[in-house]
Amino acid sequence: MQSSTVQFLPEQASSFALQVDLLYLYLTAVSAFFTIGIVGFIIFFSIKYRRRSDADRPPMTVSNLLLEITWIVVPLALSFVMFIWGAAIFFKMASPPKESMDVYVTGKQWMWKIQHVNGHREINELHVPVGKPVRLTMTSEDVIHSFFIPAFRIKADVIPGSYSKLWFEATKPGKYHLFCAEYCGTKHSGMIGSIIVMEQRDYDAWLGNTKDSSLAEAGQKLFKTMGCVSCHSADSDIKGPNLEGIYGKQVRLQDGSVITAEERYLRESLLAPNAKLTEGFTANMPSYQGLMTEEQILQLISYMRTLTPVTTNTGLKTLPTTALGQTPKPEVTPVQTPKPVTTPTATENKLSGSPKKSEPAK
Ligand code: HEC
Numbered sequence: 132m133q134s135s136t137v138q139f140l141p142e143q144a145s146s147f148a149l150q151v152d153l154l155y156l157y158l159t160a161v162s163a164f165f166t167i168g169i170v171g172f173i174i175f176f177s178i179k180y181r182r183r184s185d186a187d188r189p190p191m192t193v194s195n196l197l198l199e200i201t202w203i204v205v206p207l208a209l210s211f212v213m214f215i216w217g218a219a220i221f222f223k224m225a226s227p228p229k230e231s232m233d234v235y236v237t238g239k240q241w242m243w244k245i246q247h248v249n250g251h252r253e254i255n256e257l258h259v260p261v262g263k264p265v266r267l268t269m270t271s272e273d274v275i276h277s278f279f280i281p282a283f284r285i286k287a288d289v290i291p292g293s294y295s296k297l298w299f300e301a302t303k304p305g306k307y308h309l310f311c312a313e314y315c316g317t318k319h320s321g322m323i324g325s326i327i328v329m330e331q332r333d334y335d336a337w338l339g340n341t342k343d344s345s346l347a348e349a350g351q352k353l354f355k356t357m358g359c360v361s362c363h364s365a366d367s368d369i370k371g372p373n374l375e376g377i378y379g380k381q382v383r384l385q386d387g388s389v390i391t392a393e394e395r396y397l398r399e400s401l402l403a404p405n406a407k408l409t410e411g412f413t414a415n416m417p418s419y420q421g422l423m424t425e426e427q428i429l430q431l432i433s434y435m436r437t438l439t440p441v442t443t444n445t446g447l448k449t450l451p452t453t454a455l456g457q458t459p460k461p462e463v464t465p466v467q468t469p470k471p472v473t474t475p476t477a478t479e480n481k482l483s484g485s486p487k488k489s490e491p492a493k
């Protein structure tokens with residue numbers, strides 16, 4: 132990590148780092164070329180054509196088509212390279228691989244709280260294995276923060292009431308800086324931490340060393356203690372929608388629109404359940420605004436993610452924890468009605484499909 136020479140850029144420690152640096156180098160080179168060229172000619176002309184010099188001053192040329200085309204086409208081409216190259220990297224950064232490992236991040240004045248899928252928690256430290264894609268789902272408990280790992284060349288705002296995603300694949304073991312990159316109050320500058328990249332074996336040992344129950348298990352407990360079961364289980368009297376397979380599902384709303392049930396929608400369903408009513412249901416769900424922390428919301432969401440569209444959810448304990456984050460997204464399932472019309476064949480397909488999908492997690 133230390134080097135004796137002057138360091139212009141942070142170490143390159145993720146799969147994005149080199150690509151970002153090359154693009155950055157290109158931007159710098161283009162800017163430097165034009166800056167030096169323009170300033171150089173300004174100085175040159177102001178000396179050569181200064182008032183009292185006897186330089187030859189030909190009459191003004193009105194137009195030169197070739198010259199004009201050149202200075203339109205060349206900068207256009209140069210900036211299109213920036214656009215296409217930048218967009219390509221942007222898309223790569225915005226689409227985490229399917230087999231990514233999930234980690235949940237909550238920003239708070241002035242610390243980073245991290246929850247791993249198996250329940251392990253840490254503060255201002257994030258341990259990850261080397262060479263494995265990691266997907267962060269991040270939210271804030273108070274103001275806007277920004278999660279920034281310079282060595283990985285990634286940064287994203289962390290916004291209250293919303294979930295931001297970020298992913299990376301660390302390429303070498305080590306300890307790297309984590310910063311909050313958005314001024315968030317008095318002790319903003321102290322909102323720092325470390326990313327610790329470990330060999331898979333060390334990481335497994337580190338992760339296994341926990342007594343916490345997994346995120347989904349904690350969520351399952353909340354689901355009972357907070358009374359969700361009384362409306363969202365098959366045999367409840369007051370009926371709420373069946374939540375099996377809810378994550379990633381296309382939900383039809385009262386107003387006829389369709390929404391994908393990802394983190395943001397599920398969070399809103401808890402805090403402002405009447406904002407988007409599920410088709411066929413009345414506004415019977417109480418708001419849990421102020422009754423649960425962001426971390427508990429993440430636990431409930433984790434739990435709901437494990438609810439694959441199988442008829443019972445007693446199988447939760449047997450789910451390998453590594454597969455929790457990647458419950459296969461159900462294809463567009465039948466629109467939710469109080470009595471879900473899941474055909475037996477559809478269920479079978481899901482059943483036989485899920486173990487295969489969780490294979491790469493090992
Ligand atoms: C008093 C009954 C009741 C309780 C308690 C309740 N819900 Fe609901 N829930 C409903 C009803 C009714 C709807 C459908 C209307 C709506 O969208 O608000 C709903 C909708 C939802 C949805 C959206 C589902 C979809 O298909 O769009 C989610 C997610 C949800 N509830 C989760 C929970 C969780 C988690 C808890 C516990 C923290 C909970 N609910 C507690 C009745 C309840």
Ligand SMILES: [Cu+2]
Nearest residue numbers: 276311315322
């Ligand atoms: Cu901050």
